[in-house]
Amino acid sequence: MFSLISPFHGLGGNGAKAYQCIGCGGLITHSDQLLQMGNSNRHLFVNPAGIQCDFHTFSSCQGVVAHGPATEADTWFPGYRWRMAFCRHCGQHLGWHYEAVSHLDRPNEFWGILVTYLRSV
Numbered sequence: 001m002f003s004l005i006s007p008f009h010g011l012g013g014n015g016a017k018a019y020q021c022i023g024c025g026g027l028i029t030h031s032d033q034l035l036q037m038g039n040s041n042r043h044l045f046v047n048p049a050g051i052q053c054d055f056h057t058f059s060s061c062q063g064v065v066a067h068g069p070a071t072e073a074d075t076w077f078p079g080y081r082w083r084m085a086f087c088r089h090c091g092q093h094l095g096w097h098y099e100a101v102s103h104l105d106r107p108n109e110f111w112g113i114l115v116t117y118l119r120s121v
Contacts (some may be wrong), residue, residue: 019118021063026089028063028118035059035110037077043112045076054115055095061111063088066097076112079105085113092117 016032034041035057044054065088070081080098087094095113100106 017120019113019120021087021090021092021094022117022119023092024087024090025119026063026087028087028094028113029058029061029111031120033058033060035107037110042115043076048074053095055112056115056118058111058113059107061085061113064094064097064111064113070099072101082112085111087117094118 016030018030019028021028037057041057046052064085066083066085068083070083072081075082079101082096082098085095085097094117097111099109
């Protein structure tokens with residue numbers, strides 16, 4: 001038995017880059033899922049503890065799960081509540097899952113994934 005190694009391993013739709021968890025290497029999402037919120041898909045905010053959070057926004061993250069109750073407290077995106085987001089493979093905290101307060105807002109949901117926890121391949 002043999003294994004065929006494809007030159008496209010790790011690529012998403014349309015030849016997009018894959019993003020992996022820096023901790024375990026599990027697939028998180030692809031660059032074709034990057035989502036502009038405001039005028040950018042990369043954001044830098046400071047949380048209430050004074051920690052800078054540099055993250056990308058994605059429309060979909062198949063390798064991430066959201067946990068805990070959603071809250072609007074200290075949200076960086078008015079009209080959206082957030083929950084913690086963790087790697088589906090190893091449990092590493094990766095960022096946040098955002099969901100619209102109103103069903104009329106678009107997008108209905110998105111992910112904010114910290115740049116320091118992603119590796120692109």
